[in-house]
Amino acid sequence: MLDILLIILFCILGVITGIATGILPGLHVNNVALILLSLSGSIVASLGFLFNYGITEQFILVLICVYITAVSISHTFHDTIPSTFLGAPEEDTALSVLPAHSLLLEGKGYEAVALSAIGSYGAVIFCFLVIYLVRFIVGSPMFLYSVVREIMFWILIAISLLLIATEKGRIELFKIDHGKLPYVFGILFAAMIFIISGVFGIVIFNCQVDSPIGLSSPVLFPALAGLFGLPTLLTSIMTKPKIPLQIIEKINFDNKAKKSSIISVITGSLAGILVSLIPGISSSTGTILAMTARGESDRKQTIITLSAVNTACGFFVIVALFVILRARSGATIAVGELIALEEWKDIMMPTNLIYLLIALILGGVLSYFFVLKIGKIFAKHFANVPYALLIKITIAFVIILVYLFTGVIGLLVLLVATFIGLLPVQWGVRRSHCMGILLIPITLYFL
């Protein structure tokens, strides 16, 4: 009985931590997971008194994993708040920024947060319902993962081409502002950003970063913060948007919207599951896949879809850890380091996976209610907040974090990534082309 109570307690603590890490702009859940991993020894030592109650050291490590899992799922719910109110997205939420931020500028910031919460919550339910189905398709007896691995190179090429070819931005060059040419320029420019990001990725993976506080983080942290975080913040400062008073009202879906939202959740979740299995593609790429698959680009549905992708990915990376024994995120790397990973081969799930599933589901349900509550508080008071000052503080915070985790080289990576990240914002094409940073090096890996 004590063990279940402890699981619930650590799950609640994880959700609360996830609120903090989700609201703080620029702090990615992977960094949080790696910090917790480095602190795990001290955490076990400080919980030593539990040994007297028959709790083993192994179980304390399971509790830390439950905590990390709850943090990561709670983070995917709450990171919508800074992306809506500050326009400070991480890579995972970068695509929803324009829709969410534009709703904020119409006074519908709370609606954006609520739509995102619906998408994330729906994804948790959908993922739980299909967990066995995915398990049998990806693992034994169908072993789809092994098949996919064989053709991964072509899958990644196809995803890259889809990403670029679906660009709809217009770029007027050489004084041509009519016909199809501006669209062609848009696609060419998208391809250029994709390639620049890819070369950038290849180069930085050979750079060694050193944390001045001994908590070295992957070089991807400053790169993603630069590509997807700072450009929006800088643009916010430059454009000085006026934030209107926010309207807080319950979302009422009509039948059509309800149906559309269910499709968004399902396609988003399926894309999120795909993202959790295929290396190198992120939630934003998953969203493009999902939006292309369903052929709708309404901004409210984009928010729901993206949140579903984001949360489904956070959910299934944990499951994938036990099915394909691959860590696809910082949280799963931490979990893989802390507890024994027993491959899920039979009908019965490994015990450790059951504990983590409790964290995912309970964490998801709690986060849904918390994010609505916090979104309401933000919406109520946001018009009184000095917006420009808040953005400047956020930028300073991101820079300090980058320095603490990756040192001077990390700052340089952040600077270059910011210039690359400014390209799509300045030229008016999709920011997801910057995902070339992962897609190109990983495609080359499978060559």
Place this chain on the structure above:
Amino acid sequence: MQLKYLSIIFSVAGIALLYFLSTLSQPVSIDLKDIQNYEGKQVIVEGIVTESYTTTLGSQIITIENNNFSTTVFLQGETDIEYGDKIQATGEVQIYNGEWEVVVNNKRFVSILQKWQNITIPLKQLAETPNIYNGLNVNVTGYADAIYDTYFYFTDIDKKHPIVVICNPLKYNFTTNQELSIAGKFVFDSDNFRYILEVGDEPNQGIFVVGE
């Protein structure tokens, strides 16, 4: 100049600068005994392959040995190395289940410095340090001694270290006292409590007369 053009210039210049910096911070070459001092760092290690297997998910776990120290190389992918090959691996030092290992992301970062067939060792060296070579492919030089139907004795010039070579001598054209180079697997024969050399039909195994 507009920011949108400046961003292109700074992006390309920044990548060039980072490329230059990355060439300055290349991984360091380390001895296996010092591996614990490099946690989280990119390193280059070298050693003889003493064990290798592929997991069900396609990763290769390679054990290498150098100067009586060994470590595990975890390769995300698969490469066609053989026991006894001298290899070099570049990857990040990590600790896994309390053991140090070098995690290599791509098979491009594992290179074979010398195939085991090209590392020739005298029989005397094999006799004095058998534990180092146990289970490995070796290429040994020595002299043919008594020849039987399914095996023959192989010894050094002073006939001090005879070893049984399991093979089909009729398949090869050599006679007693001829100097030979044998490419085969050095294994412990627990039934007879002795080390033997096995020469099978595998492509890289064989018996060659020196000088022919």
